[in-house]
Amino acid sequence: xxxxxxxxxxxxxxxxxxxxxxxxxxxSAAMLAGxxxxxxxxxxxxxxxxxxxxxxxxVGAGISPLLILATLALCGRRQKxxxxxxxxxxxxxxxxxxxxxxxxxxxxxxxxxxxxxxxxVAPRYLQESxxxxxxxxxxxxxxxxxxxxxxxxxVVVIFxxxxxxxxxxxxxxxxxxxxxxxxxxxxxxxxxRVIAKILIPPILVYxxxxxxxxxxxxxGGFQAGVIFAVGFILYALVFGLDAxxxxxxxxxxxxxxxxxxxVYGTVGVLxxxxxxxxxxxxxxxSDPVTGQHIGIIVIELGVGITVAAVMMLxxxxxxxxxxxxxxxxxxxxxxxxx
Amino acid sequence: MLSxxxxxxxxxxxxxxxxxxxxxxxxxxxxxxxxxxxxALVVSVLLLQQVLDTGPISYxxxxxxxxxxxxxxxxxxxxWVLLVITGLGTAVxxxxxxxxxxxxDDLRQTVFYSLYLLCFAGLLGIVATGDVFNVFVFLEISSxxxxxxxxxGRDRRSxxxxxxxxxxxxxxxxxxxxxxxxxxxxxxxxxxxxxxxxLPEINSSNTVxxxxxxIVVGVCLKLALFPLHMWLPNAYAFAPSIVTAFLAATATKVxxxxxxxxxxxxxxxxxxxxxLPLQSLFIGLGLMGxxxxxxxxxxxxxxxRMLAYSSVAQVGYMVVGIGISSVVAxxxxxxxxxxxALMKGGLFLALAGLVYRLGSSRIDAFNGLxxxxxxxxxxxxxxxxxxxxxxxxxxxxxxxxxxxAAIESDMWFVALLVVLGSLIAAIYxxxxxxxxxxxxxxxxxxxxxxxAPLSLLVPTWILIGANIYFGIDTRLPVEVTGAAAQYLLxxxx
Numbered sequence: 001x002x003x004x005x006x007x008x009x010x011x012x013x014x015x016x017x018x019x020x021x022x023x024x025x026x027x028s029a030a031m032l033a034g035x036x037x038x039x040x041x042x043x044x045x046x047x048x049x050x051x052x053x054x055x056x057x058x059v060g061a062g063i064s065p066l067l068i069l070a071t072l073a074l075c076g077r078r079q080k081x082x083x084x085x086x087x088x089x090x091x092x093x094x095x096x097x098x099x100x101x102x103x104x105x106x107x108x109x110x111x112x113x114x115x116x117x118x119x120x121v122a123p124r125y126l127q128e129s130x131x132x133x134x135x136x137x138x139x140x141x142x143x144x145x146x147x148x149x150x151x152x153x154x155v156v157v158i159f160x161x162x163x164x165x166x167x168x169x170x171x172x173x174x175x176x177x178x179x180x181x182x183x184x185x186x187x188x189x190x191x192x193r194v195i196a197k198i199l200i201p202p203i204l205v206y207x208x209x210x211x212x213x214x215x216x217x218x219x220g221g222f223q224a225g226v227i228f229a230v231g232f233i234l235y236a237l238v239f240g241l242d243a244x245x246x247x248x249x250x251x252x253x254x255x256x257x258x259x260x261x262x263v264y265g266t267v268g269v270l271x272x273x274x275x276x277x278x279x280x281x282x283x284x285x286s287d288p289v290t291g292q293h294i295g296i297i298v299i300e301l302g303v304g305i306t307v308a309a310v311m312m313l314x315x316x317x318x319x320x321x322x323x324x325x326x327x328x329x330x331x332x333x334x335x336x337x338x
Numbered sequence: 339m340l341s342x343x344x345x346x347x348x349x350x351x352x353x354x355x356x357x358x359x360x361x362x363x364x365x366x367x368x369x370x371x372x373x374x375x376x377x378a379l380v381v382s383v384l385l386l387q388q389v390l391d392t393g394p395i396s397y398x399x400x401x402x403x404x405x406x407x408x409x410x411x412x413x414x415x416x417x418w419v420l421l422v423i424t425g426l427g428t429a430v431x432x433x434x435x436x437x438x439x440x441x442x443d444d445l446r447q448t449v450f451y452s453l454y455l456l457c458f459a460g461l462l463g464i465v466a467t468g469d470v471f472n473v474f475v476f477l478e479i480s481s482x483x484x485x486x487x488x489x490x491g492r493d494r495r496s497x498x499x500x501x502x503x504x505x506x507x508x509x510x511x512x513x514x515x516x517x518x519x520x521x522x523x524x525x526x527x528x529x530x531x532x533x534x535x536x537l538p539e540i541n542s543s544n545t546v547x548x549x550x551x552x553i554v555v556g557v558c559l560k561l562a563l564f565p566l567h568m569w570l571p572n573a574y575a576f577a578p579s580i581v582t583a584f585l586a587a588t589a590t591k592v593x594x595x596x597x598x599x600x601x602x603x604x605x606x607x608x609x610x611x612x613x614l615p616l617q618s619l620f621i622g623l624g625l626m627g628x629x630x631x632x633x634x635x636x637x638x639x640x641x642x643r644m645l646a647y648s649s650v651a652q653v654g655y656m657v658v659g660i661g662i663s664s665v666v667a668x669x670x671x672x673x674x675x676x677x678x679a680l681m682k683g684g685l686f687l688a689l690a691g692l693v694y695r696l697g698s699s700r701i702d703a704f705n706g707l708x709x710x711x712x713x714x715x716x717x718x719x720x721x722x723x724x725x726x727x728x729x730x731x732x733x734x735x736x737x738x739x740x741x742x743a744a745i746e747s748d749m750w751f752v753a754l755l756v757v758l759g760s761l762i763a764a765i766y767x768x769x770x771x772x773x774x775x776x777x778x779x780x781x782x783x784x785x786x787x788x789x790a791p792l793s794l795l796v797p798t799w800i801l802i803g804a805n806i807y808f809g810i811d812t813r814l815p816v817e818v819t820g821a822a823a824q825y826l827l828x829x830x831x
Binding site: 099100102103104105106107108115116117118119120121122124125145146147148149150153154156157159160161163164166167168170254255257258259261262265268269271272276277278279280281282 | 342345349352353355356357359360397398399400401402405406407408445446449450452453456459460463471472475476478479482483485486489490497516520522523524525526527528536543544545546547548549551552
């Protein structure tokens with residue numbers, strides 16, 4: 001049964017990947033990329049990596065197709081015909097592929113209990129983390145404590161990406177102009193409005209659940225941040241960008257994006273202030289395990305804040321571009337012929 | 339506090355970057371960024387001192403010992419590179435204010451400094467860490483920041499250049515990640531020292547070989563080793579002047595450091611240079627890079643692009659040093675890493691002054707420059723002489739060591755080609771001298787254009803002065819790089 005599922009999922013992944021490369025219609029490519037994300041997420045679930053699957057579902061299948069669609073709304077859905085040296089590229093891709101296949105020949109079998117990945121570093125995470133950190137989700141222990149510094153780096157990556165988009169699109173569209181940006185869906189589309197209103201509160205509550213339940217089940221700041229942002233973005237899609245910006249304006253979102261990173265960094269520095277190393281939470285509580293708890297909750301909060309704020313910031317900046325072109329109107333998918 | 343030096347180096351700029359977004363006043367942000375990078379420079383000086391005194395330092399992040407947690411491990415090699423990056427990063431940042439004011443609108447300046455610090459921290463993080471996955475994370479930070487910084491150029495072609503680099507850089511980063519994944523699969527660890535210990539048992543396997551291939555190609559993409567250099571000329575030519583100076587002085591140096599680190603420390607020289615014909619490949623590609631890029635440089639009209647091609651050529655020299663793989667050759671590479679940072683940092687800052695006054699870096703902007711902007715032109719001449727490798731400049735020192743190493747290893751043709759390559763450099767530098775001193779400036783310009791502002795000129799001349807100072811008093815770089823090369827290759831010599 002497992003094998004059948006794996007074969008089915010992997011073949012679907014392959015077909016989707018080829019289709020993405022094949023199609024000249026960027027709109028279908030974007031939708032296919034979303035499908036690819038969802039399939040990968042399912043595949044990760046069958047491999048038992050639920051945390052990764054969760055992230056992939058939220059990012060790969062959720063927000064990244066949305067951002068690609070926002071780009072398409074600006075640059076059109078048709079790819080320009082190109083006569084590049086596709087043969088050379090194909091040759092290179094085949095070489096790399098062959099190297100990857102060759103590499104698999106000597107790999108330990110998937111799930112082999114004697115594989116180095118299961119026998120060297122991992123056993124300590126599995127056996128000791130409950131005593132050392134005291135939370136049931138080992139993945140969170142690794143991400144947020146043993147390798148918390150990598151996670152800090154990842155948050156900074158997200159922040160950098162947000163700044164990159166900001167530096168490129170900032171001020172290109174005059175945000176003070178009163179012209180309605182991404183407009184509300186017309187009133188007669190009642191279904192949209194009602195469904196959105198019903199959906200958004202559970203989405204936000206769910207995001208909070210994912211945020212604070214990450215220690216016990218799959219989830220954490222990254223996923224929660226994305227889900228939280230999606231709630232706001234959905235609102236913007238249905239009720240217009242201005243309506244959302246009244247709640248969380250440009251300045252606020254930029255501030256929060258920076259704040260999340262600072263929260264994370266401050267926890268790290270507090271570790272140093274208590275006489276330990278950077279990101280050592282042990283001295284933050286009455287005993288090391290409580291300290292770890294406190295540290296992990298606060299840094300996850302920092303992650304969530306930055307991720308949500310950056311996603312919203314990027315969405316704002318894209319949508320404001322639509323306004324400048326004057327062809328936004330809530331229809332991200334309309335796109336001009338390129 | 340002293341025990342925290344390794345991490346302070348990186349988290350100072352890393353935490354300062356988001357703080358910039360809260361200050362939001364261009365001049366204040368610049369000043370703040372200056373303070374932070376100066377502090378990082380001081381830390382790196384202390385760190386080098388400490389490593390020289392006590393040997394390699396290890397720092398456990400989160401208090402978890404390696405390989406379960408992430409370790410920062412500072413030895414002579416990365417202490418040296420950290421010093422180069424913080425030194426050059428600070429010098430360039432000192433010069434940044436007026437140039438950035440001229441080339442960017444108010445809104446973007448805050449974001450610019452924030453991105454600059456992120457890139458700075460990313461590069462430092464790559465160098466300081468002793469964990470291969472952590473390398474990837476910080477590579478992402480510095481790369482993303484770099485793409486955005488390049489795209490801030492005034493010319494709209496900067497967008498295309500940044501996009502080109504984004505695609506190439508992402509391929510490189512993905513290759514590195516694939517390699518790291520394979521290594522983890524085969525060893526169960528991500529810690530460099532631990533990998534070095536566990537790899538020899540299994541390094542005949544296809545998977546490790548593939549990991550090695552992916553990592554080397556990925557790093558060489560970031561390094562812009564010929565023929566993977568296609569992204570570099572456009573990126574340097576169209577980026578804001580300050581960004582070009584910063585990247586030329588630091589980014590390729592970090593990629594070179596990574597190459598040395600992976601080849602020597604992680605995989606070990608025995609494996610790295612015997613499993614693939616890497617030795618001849620590096621010498622061959624390096625020398626081809628020197629010649630092709632130098633010849634192409636002669637024909638460039640835009641001087642920023644000319645110096646960019648020259649950078650590709652200089653990367654060639656450094657890789658030749660790795661290819662020869664003796665202690666002296668590696669020392670030559672590490673010396674050239676420092677020396678080239680000084681040359682290109684100084685030269686591109688001088689160009690920033692030119693662009694500030696004339697708004698152009700084309701060859702015809704140089705006409706009569708010896709009279710209108712004598713100090714800027716003087717800096718370019720001295721920097722150029724160093725680039726050619728004349729005695730009494732740093733360029734001579736590293737080439738001397740490279741040639742010595744080649745002769746010691748009986749590679750006479752390599753030594754000869756290195757000298758020939760320098761002669762080609764003399765040709766393209768001569769074009770600048772000819773335009774600057776032997777051609778007349780347009781009459782209209784001669785009266786109006788003055789010397790570059792002092793805040794640009796002083797950092798330029800500090801770097802140019804360093805070219806001469808370290809060309810005469812070679813003790814510091816020669817001693818440190820000699821000890822570092824000995825430490826890295828000590829086992830096999």
